[in-house]
Amino acid sequence: MTEQTDKDATSVSSSISDRGEHGQVTxxxxxxxxxxxxxxxxxxxxxxxxxxxxxxxxxxxxxxxxxxxxxxxxxxxxxxxxxxxxxxxxxxxxxxxxxxxxxxxxxxxxxxxxxxxxxxxxxxxxxxxxxxxxxxxxxxxxxxxxxxxxxxxxxxxxxxxxxxxxxxxxxxLRLVASGLINLLKLDQTLATRAHAEPATLAFIESMVTFADHSGMQLAVHGVDTEEQLTALRAAGVGLVQGDLIAAPSRRPMSQVAVSSVLSELSQVQAPRIAARSAGPRVTDFLQPAVPLPTTATADEVRVVFADHPDSTSVVLLDRTGRPHRLVDRNRFLLAVTGPYGHALHARREALRLAEEPKLVGTHNTVVEALDLVADSGPDQMYVDLVVVDEAGRCLGVVRAGDLFRGVAEMKVEQAATLNPLTRLPGTDSVAMEIDQRLADGEAFTVSWLDIDGFKGVNDTVGFAAGDELIRSLGRHLTDLAAGMPGVVVGHVGGDDFLVVCDLDQLMPLGAELLDVEREAEGRPVTVSLASLVCAPGTVPSHHDASRRLSPLKSRAKALLGTSWVVGRSTSDQVDELRGTPPQSPSQSQMPPRRRATG
Structure with missing residues (x-):
């Protein structure tokens, strides 16, 4: 709200409960x-x-x-x-x-x-x-x-x-979390500082995540410079308002003259809106619907298309605001501009030239919406989808072309994070997966896997054999993840891998992974696996999970042969499931200590 300070005065606050008489407004x-x-x-x-x-x-x-x-x-x-x-x-x-x-x-x-x-x-x-x-x-x-x-x-x-x-x-905050709010608009003071203060930018990023998880939209007001806009886009903000984009105008506008900053949206090198692990939602690409009642004539639709040259459809709404039919611009113009088209259709109901709308909810992702597009048939490929709220009321439309572009950008972002050797995602993707599971409040496990003595492999049989060993381990992890829905695998560099899975998947996954005999150019190779069981509410972030996993990895590396240790976020107990402890000469005559088996 541009005139925010005009309303937010102490004198107003002190008198706000002094209600005026509910009389006729003249x-x-x-x-x-x-x-x-x-x-x-x-x-x-x-x-x-x-x-x-x-x-x-x-x-x-x-x-x-x-x-x-x-x-x-x-x-x-x-x-x-x-x-x-x-x-x-x-x-x-x-x-x-x-x-x-x-x-x-x-x-x-x-x-x-x-x-x-x-x-x-x-x-x-x-x-x-x-x-x-x-x-x-x-x-x-x-x-x-x-x-x-x-x-x-x-x-x-x-x-x-x-x-x-x-x-x-x-x-x-009680109001923010009430479930009644559809839009959160951040004040211009945050926009002003976003590009210069890391803490402000981190707060905005957290609000983007909160709004996304809560099904709300987030907008930032007061964007006046290119530096602010670049920072906000990098933080994942999707809706902005400010004089850089367009100043207030006495005449309501239907489109903006795209500035040089916004035109960068089509360039590969421009900062992109951060992709979420499940992909962007359809609301990220929401366009206003051009609505008409179901009683509208074809001539009324023609006038609307003439007045709104950028619109690709008209949504015919019933009396409750719910979409009943959709008039696609291309199909409509083909019908009314053909021979005798105007005479046949102009004064008749537009419903004759409309079709059943394809409906998606605000919770649907772009990938889910594209599944609906794909199921519609080739003649319906580029017809707009109608976005509805929980009550079925029309909120706007999404163009299929924007969905295709959104998925393409998401794939480009994902590809940029893949390890070039194994084509597995890197640290950022795994961290996002851990944080998402923490937010969901379910028990899960995160495991760290690496090759024992990998430098020795490179030194004795060559780096090419070492690279092939890493690729084969990556392929094995990929195959295991493909057969176990919910398992997420990442290659975080060198010979180190991370695996995130459900609690009940840990034991079969570990067994499948460690029962395989590995070698590089005939040289036997062993691996070490360290797993942390994360109970709900005991691990605040992926940073803490990484911190707790590090000593478990060190303990697994201290064991001989293929090893596996499991720790818990709720206690200091550590189970050594595989591997042999190194023995001193005095210990070699003693009976082996009892350890957990798996």
Whole structure:
């Protein structure tokens, strides 16, 4: 929210519970107009929504709010501004999703007044699910139960809800984790420092991960320089807003003039959005849908395509905002521009030229969406997919071409991390897998495998034989992982490998791996395996898992022959499952000590 500080004043906070009378609103504030600033998807370079930013003709918004506080009409003014924003967006003819700023106190103490906003949106033909209410501070003096109840009411009506100004305001974490929030918007103070302060960038990266795991979207406001944008893209941020991309404009825009920074998205050397272990989600490539009611005529669809030259489809919605049919641009134009096409179709229902929409949810990954595309047949390969929320309402569309590009970029990123000798992923991929399992809260194991005396192998039979030994071990690990779903293997350099698997897979995997006799140019070779059992809640990160695994590896290397030791994150107990302890001369006459067997 551009005018964040205008709303976040102590005087406003101290009076926010002073509710105005719920009377008739005669007209929107006459001295306030609105500018519209786009929210841009970095994965596609397209606008996903427009935020309505209030612009008073004279003075500041702070003064307007101060007067409202004195008149005990703060919540009334807040909703009046929201209504005015919706009206101006309708007058501008935009069909893009709309973001409107509201005070948290209005939701907590005057939720009934939002019925007036409902009426304005209904008159404009805009369903609530196409509107995101960006909830702004102050929060600290509010009744949080009343706020949560109010948010629940708006959620039930279909509004999307965002938290504005995170990082500068006072939004409680309880609200962030309430399950009612669809969008988290980080404050411009974070964007300003992202490229210069490693701690700030690390915080943004953690918020990207949190939003992804929670099914929310994350946006960063106030991107004004190329350095900021580069840092945010490297952190995995997908939605940005700021003057570098596009300044607020009095006329709602449908596309941005792509700057030199955004044009780098198509270049291989440009920083890429970080790929998650399961691949990017379809929401990373979400485009606004161009909606029409199911009663629309073909001529109305033609006008929409003429007014929106970049749109590739029109979604026909039923009265509940759920997609009923989809009109593909190419198919439609072929039908209406052919011989007698206009005469045959213009005044008739567009449903005749529409098809069943292909629906995907916000939780689906790009790879899952491409499976749906592949099952559709070659004639449907490039038809848009419709993204729906948990209630089945249309959130937007995803173009098949963007999905293909997203998977290609993911594969390029994955290939860049592969070890050139074994073509196995490296440390980063295994670390992501460990952190994901830790977040899931399930028991699992991580194992470290290497070749005993590998330098001696290279020194005696040559580096070519050493490389082939490493390749053969990598192939064996790959084959084992292919036959045991859930096993993840990485080659972390030299003769070292990491293996992550479920707890019940550890014993059969270890046996399969260690029962094989290995050799290099006729020279017998043994290996050492160290495994750590990670119980839920006992290992904070992959860094800690690596730290605990290191002494287990040293203990396994101290044993003679092919060895295997297993430790636990819950105790200091270590089991030596394979290998022979070195014996001193005095020990050679003593009976062998009892060890665990496997």
């Amino acid at each position: 007209a929107p504030p006459q001295n306030v107009r609105f500018a519209f600033q786009p929210l841009v998807n970095l994965a596609t370079g397209g606008i996903v929504a427009l935020e309505a930013v209030p612009r008073p003709h004279g003075g500041e918004m702070r003064e307007l709010f101060r007067q409202a506080v004195q008149a005990r009409k703060l919540t009334e003014l807040d909703v009046e501004l929201a209504m005015a924003a919706a009206s101006e967006a309708a007058a501008g003819g935009t069909r893009l999703p709309l973001h409107i700023n509201v005070l948290a106190g209005t939701i907590a103490y005057d939720i009934e007044r939002f019925e007036l906003l409902d009426a304005v949106l209904d008159e404009a033909g805009r369903p609530p699910h196409q509107v995101t209410l960006e909830v702004g501070p102050p929060f600290y003096r509010l009744d949080h139960e009343a706020l949560l109840n109010g948010l629940g009411v708006l959620h039930e009506r279909g509004y999307r809800l965002g938290l504005d100004g995170l990082g500068e305001g006072d939004a409680p």
